[in-house]
Amino acid sequence: MRIIDTHAHLYDEVFREDIADVVSRAKGNGVEKIFLPNIDEASWPEMLRLSAEGKGFFYPMCGLHPTEVRADYAAVLDRMEAKRDCAAFIGIGEVGLDFYWDRTYEQAQKDAFVRQVEWAVAWHLPLMIHSRSAQDELMGLLSPYRSKGLTGVFHCFGGTVEEARELLEFDGFMLGINGIVTFKKSALPDVLRCVPLERVVVETDAPYLAPTPFRGKRNESAYLYNIIGVLSEIYGLPAEAVAEQTAENALKTFPLARE
16 A cells, blocks of 8 residues: 655654654555655754655655744745755645634735745745635635646645635645544545545644544554545545555655655
8 A cells, every 4th residue: 555645744843752663653554755844944954854864755845834924934935945955845835824813914924825836836846735714815815826837735625515626626736635534523524525536635734633543642644544544435445546546646746756
């Protein structure tokens, strides 16, 4: 079984003491590659160190997470852009909009997102997009780029059928499905029955959103088999077929990770 975790933060300090064991468990459960979206400047060094030591297994991205956008975001992005050549990034992420808690930096988030979308266009890299309580705003900012050849993933999708259809009007984008699909009261299984498997990738968002039966615990890439199992039930396909299709979807979207 070939599985690709398209979104994990295994450079987080909660993995610092046992990262070798985390990697071993992931590989033991069929995970062949793990994509590492960046969060901010502080996460950059550990992400690059992990990627260098695990070359061919870990793949880094370049980006400023929307909840980390502050008044100095422009200077932060300047420094990130200047350091871009220090690693073989496979995408721009984790970027986007998050208005769940407040809108203090709403305009700054929008400006930062647009600048990083421009990176994706200029550097011909896919996007890893985070969107929370911001569907309308996201659509408004992305719409001008419909003809620019953008590709990527709408990370941590948990919306409605209508929202899924709206997002997938952007050709070349996938929905990132994680542990939420395994939760008892999740409506996501019903929504996904309206989404072709060819437009889905799997992710953990580790250390967050551990799937059932690990909910509430630290998440890790080894638990992807639980997500694959639920998708197998949703699509009426063998787990191996779901794993293979979602892995191919991931490599199609992030071709620099293909070896």
